[in-house]
Amino acid sequence: MAGKATPLPEAPSPGAGAPGPSLRALPSRNGSIRVTGLEHTYAAAGRVTKALEDIRLDIAPGRFVVIVGPSGCGKSSLLMMLAGLVAPTAGRIVCGGRALTAPDPDLVGVVFQEASLYPWLTAQENVEFPLSLRRVPRAERTQRARDKLALVGLAGFEDRYPHELSGGMKQRVSIARGLVQNPPVLLLDEPFAALDEQTRISMGDELLRIWEQTGKTVVFVTHSLTEAAYLADQIVVMSARPGRIVDRVEVDLPRPRTYAMMGTPRFAELRQRIWEQIRSQADG
Amino acid sequence: MADTAVRRPAGAAPALRIAPRTLRVLLGFCVLVAWEVLPRSGAIPTLFLPSLSDTLAALADGAPEYGRHLLFTLRAIAVSMAVACGLGIGAGLLIGSVARLRRIVQPLASGLYAVPLVILYPLFTAWFGIGPQSKIVFASLYGLLPCLLGTIAGVQTIDRQYLLVARSLRATRRQTVLRVLLPAAIPTVLTSLRIGGALVIVGVVVAEMLTSAEGIGYLITRSRTLLDSPRVFAGILLVVAMVFAFDGLVRLLDHRTRHWRLSTRSGDGGA
Numbered sequence: 001m002a003g004k005a006t007p008l009p010e011a012p013s014p015g016a017g018a019p020g021p022s023l024r025a026l027p028s029r030n031g032s033i034r035v036t037g038l039e040h041t042y043a044a045a046g047r048v049t050k051a052l053e054d055i056r057l058d059i060a061p062g063r064f065v066v067i068v069g070p071s072g073c074g075k076s077s078l079l080m081m082l083a084g085l086v087a088p089t090a091g092r093i094v095c096g097g098r099a100l101t102a103p104d105p106d107l108v109g110v111v112f113q114e115a116s117l118y119p120w121l122t123a124q125e126n127v128e129f130p131l132s133l134r135r136v137p138r139a140e141r142t143q144r145a146r147d148k149l150a151l152v153g154l155a156g157f158e159d160r161y162p163h164e165l166s167g168g169m170k171q172r173v174s175i176a177r178g179l180v181q182n183p184p185v186l187l188l189d190e191p192f193a194a195l196d197e198q199t200r201i202s203m204g205d206e207l208l209r210i211w212e213q214t215g216k217t218v219v220f221v222t223h224s225l226t227e228a229a230y231l232a233d234q235i236v237v238m239s240a241r242p243g244r245i246v247d248r249v250e251v252d253l254p255r256p257r258t259y260a261m262m263g264t265p266r267f268a269e270l271r272q273r274i275w276e277q278i279r280s281q282a283d284g
Numbered sequence: 285m286a287d288t289a290v291r292r293p294a295g296a297a298p299a300l301r302i303a304p305r306t307l308r309v310l311l312g313f314c315v316l317v318a319w320e321v322l323p324r325s326g327a328i329p330t331l332f333l334p335s336l337s338d339t340l341a342a343l344a345d346g347a348p349e350y351g352r353h354l355l356f357t358l359r360a361i362a363v364s365m366a367v368a369c370g371l372g373i374g375a376g377l378l379i380g381s382v383a384r385l386r387r388i389v390q391p392l393a394s395g396l397y398a399v400p401l402v403i404l405y406p407l408f409t410a411w412f413g414i415g416p417q418s419k420i421v422f423a424s425l426y427g428l429l430p431c432l433l434g435t436i437a438g439v440q441t442i443d444r445q446y447l448l449v450a451r452s453l454r455a456t457r458r459q460t461v462l463r464v465l466l467p468a469a470i471p472t473v474l475t476s477l478r479i480g481g482a483l484v485i486v487g488v489v490v491a492e493m494l495t496s497a498e499g500i501g502y503l504i505t506r507s508r509t510l511l512d513s514p515r516v517f518a519g520i521l522l523v524v525a526m527v528f529a530f531d532g533l534v535r536l537l538d539h540r541t542r543h544w545r546l547s548t549r550s551g552d553g554g555a
């Protein structure tokens with residue numbers, strides 16, 4: 001497989017000037033992510049599926065990276081591996097300067113595709129849940145969860161149960177839960193896929209606001225080209241069978257992003273480029 | 285608050301349709317009236333069915349004796365219930381979450397559940413005597429199986445996403461079982477508790493009827509051999525009351541956990 005000593009070609013992303021290994025032993029862990037030679041093969045019921053092949057990522061702290069690709073191209077698998085929930089078949093993930101081999105909620109917060117809130121807990125209790133697992137004192141727990149709920153715009157909804165919240169609100173709670181341990185990295189797997197168009201756009205705006213306020217490194221998975229171009233600093237385009245990276249696109253649209261930008265020629269160009277990459281791979 | 289106003293729209297509904305609750309009460313009332321009128325009018329011989337008032341009189345008459353035996357029965361039920369539900373739910377959580385264990389235990393338990401355990405009762409009396417022990421062992425085993433099987437099934441049907449979240453937060457095994465598996469399994473566990481608990485009551489009463497010198501079951505059998513129908517029915521009435529009380533308790537638990545059920549996908553359309 002990919003030997004460790006093999007020098008990897010430089011990533012075409014300009015913002016990804018990763019510091020050398022000597023600078024890595026910083027006291028507070030930053031949100032850099034470096035993935036090299038990542039591969040994953042599922043072996044289930046005698047069938048072997050190569051889900052990911054030769055994945056290389058180099059994400060500088062504080063960047064908003066969107067992974068886009070058709071359904072089944074391995075986006076979720078990749079995110080699960082970045083979360084330490086699935087062990088890669090080959091390759092290496094270095095996060096915050098250390099090899100990532102297991103889930104580390106202090107380093108990586110995860111927001112899952114479907115609302116994965118616990119229905120027996122209120123919004124407040126759901127956000128407190130990660131802290132209570134760590135035996136954070138009650139007063140501190142309450143305060144931190146309250147702050148995060150306020151950050152996602154849900155002040156006043158603390159005592160609602162998930163079934164009393166709309167789909168968008170549930171995902172806000174999930175985001176608050178992902179942020180409550182203050183990890184430098186936030187991973188989101190198609191968090192708005194189940195929402196209607198309007199809610200989806202406003203949730204995108206909310207996420208950008210939260211990102212700008214907190215300075216997290218965000219890795220956001222979606223199959224929507226529009227969503228990708230609207231949110232990202234950099235778009236990583238993936239293709240299926242086996243899942244691999246076929247393009248990396250720097251999004252040079254100014255921030256803050258606005259709805260009106262979706263109508264600009266630049267936006268259309270970006271979408272066009274991603275679409276062509278995906279389509280040419282599917283045809284060939 | 286506005287919230288409570290929204291939750292009770294039934295109060296504002298037109299009074300033409302009869303609420304199910306009212307119908308239920310009405311039906312119960314009809315049964316009681318029939319129970320009083322049919323034997324009294326001679327439509328049913330009082331030996332087969334003594335009237336409600338005669339039954340209540342027999343109950344009041346033998347109140348101290350009934351009280352003593354009821355207490356005895358309740359004690360056996362409480363112990364058996366604790367064993368059956370505690371052990372059944374505890375072991376069910378463990379077995380349900382360990383795949384290898386489940387594959388061994390689940391077929392065995394469901395096979396055993398199909399056996400009418402009452403045929404083993406004579407054995408139990410031989411092993412544990414005719415005192416409360418044999419009853420408790422029998423009733424516990426009787427109620428344990430549905431609790432165990434229900435909990436195992438409950439753990440199986442838990443949304444895997446819940447476990448993934450726990451894993452991403454580095455929950456320990458203990459935390460995962462107590463704070464995710466247990467609450468997530470509660471709706472199924474309650475269903476099995478309802479069945480298991482009812483079987484515990486049945487188990488204790490049947491055991492008392494077969495071999496015992498104490499308890500409501502014993503009183504029913506004794507009165508029957510004496511052809512004292514009002515006292516037989518007084519005993520039956522007490523058993524029914526116990527079952528109803530238990531059911532009410534489970535209902536209360538059920539109500540307190542309504543949030544789970546409301547948000548499970550299958551229950552989304554529920555009232």
Ligand SMILES: Nc1ncnc2c1ncn2[C@@H]1O[C@H](COP(=O)(O)OP(=O)(O)O)[C@@H](O)[C@H]1O
Nearest residue numbers: 042044049051070071072073074075076077078
């Ligand atoms: N647990 C699994 N076992 C076997 N195959 C899997 C498993 N999870 C995903 N796959 C396969 O791996 C590929 C990538 O899946 P996934 O990562 O979910 O893609 P995406 O999120 O982009 O839709 C798919 O072909 C899928 O069928």
Ligand SMILES: [Mg+2]
Nearest residue numbers: 075076077190
């Ligand atoms: Mg996916």
